[in-house]
Amino acid sequence: MIPRSPRMASLKTSPASILAKQARALRATGRDIILLSSGEIEFPTPPHVIEAGLRAAKAVPVGYTNVDGSVELKEAVRGKFARENNLCVGLEELIVCNGSKQVMFNALTATVSPGDEVIVPAPYWASYLDLATITGAVPVVVDTSAASGWKLTPHDLDRAITQRTRWVIINNPVNPTGGVYSAAELRALAAVLQHHPDILVMSDDLYEHIIFDETEFATMASAAPQMRERTLTINGVSKAYAMMGWRIGYGAGPASLIADMVKVQSQSTSNASTVSQAAAEAALNGPQDEIARRQTLLATARAHVVDAVAKIPGLSMRSPAGTFYAYISCEQLLQSSAALGRGWRTDADLARFVLDEAGVVVLPGDDCGLSPFFRINFGCSSSLLDQALDRIARAVEVASADGLDDSRLETT
Ligand SMILES: Cc1ncc(COP(=O)(O)O)c(C=O)c1O
Known part of the structure; x- marks a missing residue:
């Protein structure tokens, strides 16, 4: 048997890297997956x-x-x-x-x-x-x-x-x-x-x-x-x-x-x-002006996310002052009858649904020490971000429509 250091018992692989690997594997099966859980920013190297x-x-x-x-x-x-x-x-x-x-x-x-x-x-x-x-x-x-x-x-x-x-x-x-x-x-x-x-x-x-x-x-x-x-x-x-x-x-x-x-x-x-x-x-x-130009692009993406999230029932967020992450609260959504009907308890349950239903990978707040939230990366192209936000909105809509089915509520 291969010996194991006692330290390994509490060591976890980086959650974002696991999700990225899963996304690549799903893509390889032909699924259209948008990865918003990573810490990568989609600009070219100068x-x-x-x-x-x-x-x-x-x-x-x-x-x-x-x-x-x-x-x-x-x-x-x-x-x-x-x-x-x-x-x-x-x-x-x-x-x-x-x-x-x-x-x-x-x-x-x-x-x-x-x-x-x-x-x-x-x-x-x-x-x-x-x-x-x-x-x-x-x-x-x-x-x-x-x-x-x-x-x-x-x-x-x-x-x-x-x-x-x-x-x-x-x-x-x-x-x-x-x-x-x-x-x-x-x-x-x-x-x-x-x-x-x-x-x-x-x-x-x-x-x-x-x-x-x-x-x-x-x-x-x-x-x-x-x-x-x-x-x-x-x-x-x-x-x-x-x-x-x-x-x-x-x-x-x-x-x-x-x-x-x-x-x-x-x-x-x-x-x-x-x-x-x-x-x-x-x-x-070298020249540093690209940093300011990118800040402007990211500020536009941020405004876009804030607007889009405000329109999705059950989700809410604060506008971030920095980073290219939106940390989105799903507390209301998880308390809704739709979520109860689906048996969702945690942000990880929601993240799984968003992946299955919408093909969008988000990082559950549980991996960041504050629930119920999920993190998305808006440092990607505006078309990808648009698509992802649309898909998340539609997934939440599907969940809400289905979850209101009384018979499901009774069985959970
Ligand atoms: C807060 C924070 N610190 C450090 C890192 C590590 O970055 P790198 O090792 O690429 O410099 C990351 C990566 O996402 C990060 O989010």
Whole structure:
């Protein structure tokens, strides 16, 4: 028998990746499936970035870079932090990884002992829990409330801290709700952490550039400079430049932490792809106007989703201030006689129905720690989004018409 680490018992595969795989399998059987559960944004990689990648791919040999990233890319990252975040960082305070997920993995591996706690505000990006688990820590989920816009408050944070707390994860803008923490809100959280000098902050800023209505982006290390010495600021090119598959993320933090993270990476994956690093360097150093143009396109898509959802009985949502996700409440729908008639209890039941009936894959809120909701991605083409929203509306209509059948109600 193949032995199994005890850690595997609580480790889950990323829900979004499972759904994406299922969608591909269904497509292979000829079904017309629209995948709205993924974290991918449907824009092309900018041409000058592709060119830089191609040039790097033609080098002989395509060699390794330093484990922590090429000096050129680290200089570009340093420039980005100075230009956009008012953060002045040295090269020894930077690491480049295979996506921001690996930045988190390295950081947790380098710092946690078994049983150490990692505070994760809910709703969350599901991987935070598993990243904590796989590295031997215990994820401590802290529920947030609608009143705070589903954001962590100083009160929530204070109550969640124990002797074992090692990290607090702050994702801004928040996947899945699209909430955005202001500088003042971050400073209020920092004020709580002032009393706990051993707690580190992981600031996941991956959606920094997917932000609307001129909302100001803030990050902990610059909003509360006294936190800099214990904050790991994480970002990457996946969302800002639609470069998910290139797998480049980076982190800025205290030099001693970064040195340990580099050690972890040196014995796992070594450097991130040399070709992708050259492309990421071009993305960070090149023209940035495409970011604003894409923000405008995404803001239009967001308005469209908000309008469409408002017309679907039983569904409701808040307009997200950032990200390309709509986090849609299905509470009313699940309480309707239609839902009762169908025996639906959870957002996962609804998600299954939407897939079967409409061929649209959505991410159940259960996977994000707040139910009953589901998340859809509006970072896709407007025609696909239109089609998906139409199909969801029709599926809900079918459910409502069928569910009102009294005989069904009696049998459940
Ligand atoms: C909040 C958040 N952080 C991090 C990541 C990981 O991104 P990557 O590893 O591509 O940089 C994702 C991906 O969807 C995300 O949603």
